[in-house]
Amino acid sequence: MTEEAIVDAVRKAFPEGVTIGGVAPRRIFARADRAIIYKLCEFLKNQLKFDHVSCVTGVDRIDRFQVVYHLSSYENRCVLEITVDIPRDDPEIDSISPLWGGANWHERETYDMFGIRFKNHPRLERIFLPEDTQFFPFRKDFKLGRQ
Amino acid sequence: MRATGVKRAVDKITTPIWSWSLRNSIFPLHFGIACCALEMAASSAPRWDAERFGIVYRSSPRQCDVLLVNGWVTTKLRPDLRRLYEQMPEPKWVIAMGECAISGGPWYDSHTVVQGVDTFIPVDIYIPGCPPRPEALLDGFLKLQDKIRASTKGRFLED
Numbered sequence: 001m002t003e004e005a006i007v008d009a010v011r012k013a014f015p016e017g018v019t020i021g022g023v024a025p026r027r028i029f030a031r032a033d034r035a036i037i038y039k040l041c042e043f044l045k046n047q048l049k050f051d052h053v054s055c056v057t058g059v060d061r062i063d064r065f066q067v068v069y070h071l072s073s074y075e076n077r078c079v080l081e082i083t084v085d086i087p088r089d090d091p092e093i094d095s096i097s098p099l100w101g102g103a104n105w106h107e108r109e110t111y112d113m114f115g116i117r118f119k120n121h122p123r124l125e126r127i128f129l130p131e132d133t134q135f136f137p138f139r140k141d142f143k144l145g146r147q
Numbered sequence: 148m149r150a151t152g153v154k155r156a157v158d159k160i161t162t163p164i165w166s167w168s169l170r171n172s173i174f175p176l177h178f179g180i181a182c183c184a185l186e187m188a189a190s191s192a193p194r195w196d197a198e199r200f201g202i203v204y205r206s207s208p209r210q211c212d213v214l215l216v217n218g219w220v221t222t223k224l225r226p227d228l229r230r231l232y233e234q235m236p237e238p239k240w241v242i243a244m245g246e247c248a249i250s251g252g253p254w255y256d257s258h259t260v261v262q263g264v265d266t267f268i269p270v271d272i273y274i275p276g277c278p279p280r281p282e283a284l285l286d287g288f289l290k291l292q293d294k295i296r297a298s299t300k301g302r303f304l305e306d
Contacts, residue, residue, distance in 0.1 A: 128223070128259070129222070129223065129258075129259060130222050130223045133222075135258070137258040137259070142258070144256040144257070144258065145256050
């Protein structure tokens with residue numbers, strides 16, 4: 001499928017909640033609501049053959065958090081970037097590791113660094129830092145220095 | 148035995164022997180953390196050949212008498228490194244190799260790197276450098292030999 005065909009299929013399946021931000025060669029940029037992220041990923045995996053999660057990471061925009069997914073597809077030769085805004089006082093989003101096992105550790109790292117909780121994650125624990133760590137170091141309000 | 152002076156006589160004869168054998172068979176723990184471990188490997192390779200000083204790396208802490216900390220220690224590694232230190236039999240010494248082990252190095256304000264090994268293990272020799280060259284590492288071991296010679300450890304009869 002070409003990039004335009006993927007965009008059309010996504011628009012058709014999700015008339016609400018998904019905004020296509022731009023299309024470049026082999027790259028599609030999209031924004032999505034956090035309520036539909038699991039269904040969107042399920043659709044992308046089963047219907048559009050996006051078979052690989054390259055990365056799941058977080059961004060701290062100070063007034064809100066963002067979770068950024070990079071989904072890639074061998075068949076479509078294309079990477080789809082999905083950005084999801086989530087409120088800072090309720091950093092929670094559906095986990096996509098039931099769909100792709102590769103998202104497991106990415107989501108754990110995002111939880112470890114940003115404190116974003118992923119619902120239905122099989123094992124949402126600290127991955128880099130010790131379990132008794134009291135802070136989330138990649139948040140902007142975290143101050144570096146001697147702990 | 149102490150009253151008759153036998154202990155003093157035995158100590159006088161055996162202390163140099165024990166000290167000589169201790170300082171010429173330094174067995175560091177083969178525990179590489181970071182890039183300084185490459186210098187550790189180079190120093191035991193043919194070009195510098197640490198084994199001519201009796202420095203043989205052993206893989207079990209129970210067979211070692213020197214803990215060579217070569218690299219940054221994260222808070223997650225700290226309890227395990229402390230356990231390795233506790234598992235080593237006395238007499239034992241600790242060498243902090245490189246800036247990270249001495250003070251945290253480039254990660255002086257990191258959220259996860261311990262700011263110096265001496266915050267949780269007593270350190271005998273500090274070898275600065277980032278990383279120190281193999282010559283510096285060997286010099287540190289020779290300094291440790293001097294320290295062993297000067298100390299009274301290794302007496303045959305303990306008090």
